[in-house]
Amino acid sequence: MNYDVVIIGGGPSGLTAGIYASRAGLSVAIVEMRFAGGQITSAENVENYPSFNQISGVDLAMKMLEQAESCGAVMIYDKVAATDFSNDDKVITLASGSKLNCRAVILAMGAEARKIGLDNEDKFIGRGVSYCALCDGALYKGKRVIVVGGGNTAIGDAVYINKFASKVYLVHRREEFRATKVELDRLHNSTIEVITDSVISVIHGDKMVEGVSIKNVKNDEIKKIDLDGIFVAIGQVPQSQDIGKDVLRDKSGYVVGSEDCTTNISGVFVAGDVRTKHVRQVVTATSDGAVAAEMAVLHLS
Numbered sequence: 643m644n645y646d647v648v649i650i651g652g653g654p655s656g657l658t659a660g661i662y663a664s665r666a667g668l669s670v671a672i673v674e675m676r677f678a679g680g681q682i683t684s685a686e687n688v689e690n691y692p693s694f695n696q697i698s699g700v701d702l703a704m705k706m707l708e709q710a711e712s713c714g715a716v717m718i719y720d721k722v723a724a725t726d727f728s729n730d731d732k733v734i735t736l737a738s739g740s741k742l743n744c745r746a747v748i749l750a751m752g753a754e755a756r757k758i759g760l761d762n763e764d765k766f767i768g769r770g771v772s773y774c775a776l777c778d779g780a781l782y783k784g785k786r787v788i789v790v791g792g793g794n795t796a797i798g799d800a801v802y803i804n805k806f807a808s809k810v811y812l813v814h815r816r817e818e819f820r821a822t823k824v825e826l827d828r829l830h831n832s833t834i835e836v837i838t839d840s841v842i843s844v845i846h847g848d849k850m851v852e853g854v855s856i857k858n859v860k861n862d863e864i865k866k867i868d869l870d871g872i873f874v875a876i877g878q879v880p881q882s883q884d885i886g887k888d889v890l891r892d893k894s895g896y897v898v899g900s901e902d903c904t905t906n907i908s909g910v911f912v913a914g915d916v917r918t919k920h921v922r923q924v925v926t927a928t929s930d931g932a933v934a935a936e937m938a939v940l941h942l943s
Contacts (some may be wrong), residue, residue: 644743645671647938648723648734649715651750653680654924655914657706658931659748659938660715666939667902670714671742673734675721675876679703680752681915682924684774686802691924699776718893722884727907746938749885749897749905749912750931753922755879758790762845771872772852775799782807782871783850788854790842791875792816797825799875800834813837815859845872880916892918903934911937 647663649656652674663670677683685699694702711717721737727747734742755773757763762772772778775789779802787807789800792814804810814828817838819826829836837856843864844855853868880895890898890906899905899912913930915922 643671643740645669645716645864646688646744646942647671647746647748647935648673648732648744649748649750650734651752651881651914651916652678652717652749653705653914653927654682654703654706654749655752655927655931655934656680656714656750656811656856657703657710659750659913659930659935660931661706661713662932663748663937663938664710664713664715666935668939668942671716671718672792673718673720673722673736673742675719675737676819678707678717678722681754681897684776686776686798688924689872704861706928715788725884725886727886727888727910728928730909732909744863745909746932746941747910748903748931748938749882749889749910750914751881751885751916752927753880753915755874756877756879758842758874758876760842764899766845766847766851766872769849770847770870771845771874773782775802775872775873778871779803779873780806784808785871786867786869786924787811787871787873788813788842788867788869789873789875791877792818793820793877794822794825796875797821797829799873801828801832803873806830807871809869810834811837812868813840813842813856815839815841837882874914878915878922882916901933903930903937907943 646668647875649672682699724735783806785810788811800812842854843857846853884922896918897912899917903911911934913934914927
């Protein structure tokens with residue numbers, strides 16, 4: 643299948659790029675391996691996106707998707723298996739075996755939740771370990787849970803789950819939190835029990851999570867807490883592993899891209915959370931999407 647532009651990733655940056663590129667008269671395909679909207683769909687409420695005082699992440703994503711499709715962008719739900727950016731005509735091979743040929747590519751894969759890194763963590767995913775409070779929080783009504791992290795996401799998750807759970811702990815490896823004053827005020831005005839200078843060292847359980855061991859990083863003291871769920875919110879990992887080795891990345895795996903969203907390869911642009919930058923918010927992702935699309939238009943003209 644031939645397109646002018648193929649966008650890899652259907653989050654806010656990819657959908658915005660689809661809107662702008664389609665409105666410029668280009669044929670556009672957006673490849674998304676899961677569901678449109680990306681991480682924003684896990685947000686119960688988005689309160690910092692211009693024009694909406696408050697909107698759920700799912701509703702905001704669906705509005706973006708509807709607009710992108712109405713402008714002519716084609717959604718393809720598949721996984722990228724391989725890429726060839728060596729020539730002017732780019733080739734993207736999908737897991738289904740289909741090949742997409744295009745003259746410009748926008749990388750908008752975003753980032754995914756970082757894991758704690760414990761030996762049996764994967765065993766308990768879906769069995770008490772979750773990385774999405776909005777997705778799974780309501781399942782823990784009347785139960786005991788712990789949230790791991792010290793930023794806005796972790797505190798927001800803890801406050802949200804506290805609506806359902808009988809007891810919520812928030813464990814953070816440092817004494818100071820990285821969250822904004824608004825989120826810290828919500829935490830301090832809640833019944834959440836905060837455990838600082840500590841990490842989860844062991845997850846206990848057979849088929850389901852039954853508890854954790856918490857280690858104090860300053861004195862190595864260990865204490866066990868019986869609980870039913872663990873929600874992890876300790877940062878992100880850029881999803882740049884499927885785009886070949888020729889695209890320049892930094893040491894953390896983020897695609898190196900300037901403010902005009904260009905990369906080291908002609909005709910390949912980058913947008914959103916997968917790009918090297920200091921601020922990763924929905925509004926910066928959509929801004930990147932618009933810039934990347936305009937740069938793709940300029941490249942093709």
